[in-house]
Amino acid sequence: MQPDPNATALVEALSGSGAAGGLALETLRQILDAVPVRVAVLDRDRRHIYGNRPYLEMVDRSLDQLVGRTLGDLMGDKAMRNMAGHVKRALAGHIAESEGWVQQPNGEQRCIHRVYAPYRGADGAVVGYFVILQDVTDRRQSQDDLFRLAYYDPVTGLANRLMLLKHMADYCAEKEPFTLVIVDIDRFADIRTSLGQAFANELLGDLASRLGEQGGAFDLIARVSDHAFALLVAGPCDRPAVERALEELAAVVRSARSSSGAAVFMSASIGVATAEPSHERPEDVLRDAEIATGRSRELGGGRQSWFDPAMHAHVVEQIRLEHDLRGALSRGEGLWVAYQPIVEMVTGGLAGFEALVRWTHPERGNIPPGVFIPIAESTGLVVALGSWVLREACRQIADWQDKRAPGSAPLFMSVNLSARQLSDPGFVEVVREVLRETKVEPAWLKLELTESAVMDKAEQSIRLLQDLRTLGIKLSIDDFGTGYSSLSYLHKLPIDSLKVDRSFVSAMHHSEENRAIVRIIMDLARLLGFDVIAEGIETSADANLLRALACDYGQGYHFARPLPPADAEKLLGGELPWQAPW
Template sequence: MTVKVALMAPDRQHIYANRAYLAMIGTTLDKAVGTTIGDMLGPDLLRNTASAADRALAGETVQTEGWITQADGQQRYVTRMHAPHRDEAGAVTGYFVILQDMTERRQVQDDLFRLAYYDPVTGLANRLMLLKHMADYRNMGEPFTLVILDIDRFAEIRSSMGQGFANELLDDLAQRMAAQAAAFDLIARVSDHAFALLGSSACDRPLIEGAVETLAAAVRSVRSSSGGTVFLSASVGIAEAMPGHERPEDVLRDAEIATARAREMGGGRMAWFDPTMHAHMVEQVRLEHDLRGALASGNDIWVAYQPIVEMVTGGLAGFEALMRWSHPKRGNIPPGVFIPIAESTGLVVSLGTWVLREACRQIAEWQDRREPGSAPLFMSVNLSSHQLSDPNFVQVVREVLRETGVEPSWIKLELTESAVMDKAEQSIRLLRDLRALGIKLSIDDFGTGYSSLSYLHKLPIDSLKVDRSFVSAMHQSEENRAIVRIIMDLARLLGFDVIAEGIETSADANLLRALACDYGQGYHFARPLPPADAGRLVGGDLPWQMPR
């Protein structure tokens, strides 16, 4: 590496320079002598180095670094040393300028910095840079607010459309946010599908909420560079830096907790953090830990069975298997509490397999105890959207059937219409594979989602289950009864049988019989029962057939 050296007079003019220095300024020695660096490379460089030159003339040795534009126009990054030149008596008679080219090292440092602090897909700052900025604000005593914008269902879009298409969407979103985020100081990509926006100064809620609405509109208008579009929405969480936050990570944590709350509200929502959310999140984490332990041990989770009744005869047709959790310290945890936790963590796949295996084992045992000559009982088992997305699910079902010795026709898997229609073509392929095993299939909560009749007739299903909300409303008006009648007529037209859930009274049961409903379940017949109590029904001792 060639060192560039020049000797300067007190008036900043060149006295001497070596060949490398002269090549940098684009001249020869005889032309350089008597000129300043400003004459050669511009007055800005002369001004920028004036302080170091003054200090060198005062007897100091000064080292600085920075960019220089050479005579040929190239930008080079150099270290500059200004050192005094003394005569034999020790008096300062000028100063040396010694330059060392560090451009390659600086480029490597810049590349490493970009890798460490910037997202390669969008070019935005990353999580580390965001935390660095927040730490700087905190050290300066500057208030700030953090917004997390998390794209809803992005993982599903990526899996169905491909990583390249997803990256194009992210890049377009980054550009749109940069154009619409004047209220914020920094935009960062903090996870695969989440962005953070950092705003300094005191928190102005109306201003921030207005800015977030603008950003939400930008999310909805995103498209790929090739012109492809999908509908996007975002769950937004907002947290204000408070005195109780000891670290920048605490503010980021709270904003992410608020984002999770917005997602729980259905997505496309906005939520401000409050301390109760943190307590709720801690509780959720504890419950998730305990639920994993219960699944591993098999001690505290069990299956309840609610009878499904043949409406005309009142006979027992089968059961629905429903998971229950008896926590050793907290008592019975409602399914409405632990099932969403299992869904959000992906644990529902393992739980679903466990319930399926237990239900199959149980129905195999009960078939041998049913009344002589009666039709085989069936067992309904709920299927989650996560299981629908599991590429190994059909193989899992096949292995469970083999392990338990169950006839496939005894098992009826229930799927919500929303889960099916969310990925209709993929779901149809999976359902056909299950049907090929001999499994029966049912659409649960029919009428509450967004079924498309163009798909409904393609689904290889056996049953429609009428949601309890329709059953409970039948007595309120003729219009409500007409809805149930239409569902039943549609089912018969397509060759499906109908199960009505939520039958609470004899009036409910009588009206459904009049409408020719095939099967029913609800508290009018029995609540979900422990295995031993449900087993007593198999022998024909049916309380709902007895006079009341």
């Protein structure tokens, strides 16, 4: 076949060997040799008629050695066949592109972007084609890095939440049923705080590896939060098979170790949800699985829960109540403080009150403390709520001191302190400001803390209690005997009182052993220099027995229920309905 005259003229011009050269073509040739892109021109028979310097370096040929040879001559028939489709499109007058990894002569893998474009003669007919090759390895690696950052967890190497949602979206688009399992490590924040982030990351890495070994049962394993993993199972839900897998997962969590072999006891709250027609988005399935996980956590952790719609309704109700509680707190509407009298057991006189927060909802009426206090605790609202109660109670006791019976001892006000407040570094300053604002004598205020709140972080709690004690206020351990106090810490606590839990008081009449428990608590309190308050006194028999045991103070329905401020104020004059000749 005779060479195309246009192609011959082009190669002569670009090579600088023909009369068709000139300044413009010389400039073009230098540009083509300088750019970091490989350019070649081939005729309709796929024979090279030109290649720029980078292209010649790639094929390790001079221009004279290149011209007239096909790609097959240079790189073999396989390379020729791989590009046949793109060449055909270019010769048909279209532009074709492709991108892929190519092994270089030195064995290195490089990502090459290829463009095939038609080369037209003066009459517009396609007389050959251009091949433009660009090394995009760096760009591709950057894209891959960005993809990994976007869709994979850097600590465990597992897929992340976005990748999980992408997979679930694909299943939903194909109407493929699936089941989602969430494995949430219990107390992970405590492990990380106590042993450090590096140790926690080692545990996560080991756990991810162990979960991967269970991969046969799951189609995707992802890390979806700081301490939670998600496992995706495609196909109709086989509940017995999933539950067997859940037992294996619980064992896997318990077996996790750091890279040094160190171990801590770990358990997991596990939640399961299946994709249903009612789920409009993949996020809805994930939401339900996380709700079920939350239910497992509420039940104490280390267990499994399957989602049911009632759980969602409960969560929605909790969110609504949280919203309303925030509004009530910010506006100061609906919240009020009830006051339960605390009685001096020997004389029956009024010693003080315990402040107990109440909430009258504008639409739902009275919301029990057992409903809204846990919401406040879980959301952190309890810090603001507790400060509000403290301020209200202090204002009230300051007002009542001037109204008490002549000659009677000053009343004290007990206010409950939550674990969240105890861990708030600014709490001591809050108490100091409230005392200054309400002009309350510090000795009139007694803060009550639960055993578990104090002992959870004992050393930190002791420091905070010492700071509070420096202000001159009194401190009490509430619900004593129901937590896990250590005697080695109890004598270090700068407290004034122990409050005997109502469960011990109500059980005193059932056996001598129960009475002995109360007696031991009182003996321990006296040994350590504390006074004792018994709560939950329901009957005169309870009161008489506690009086015989030399209990200092008591409160309960036998004396009075928690009272609105106006009713509680009526007791200040000295006429106490529970008093009678002993």
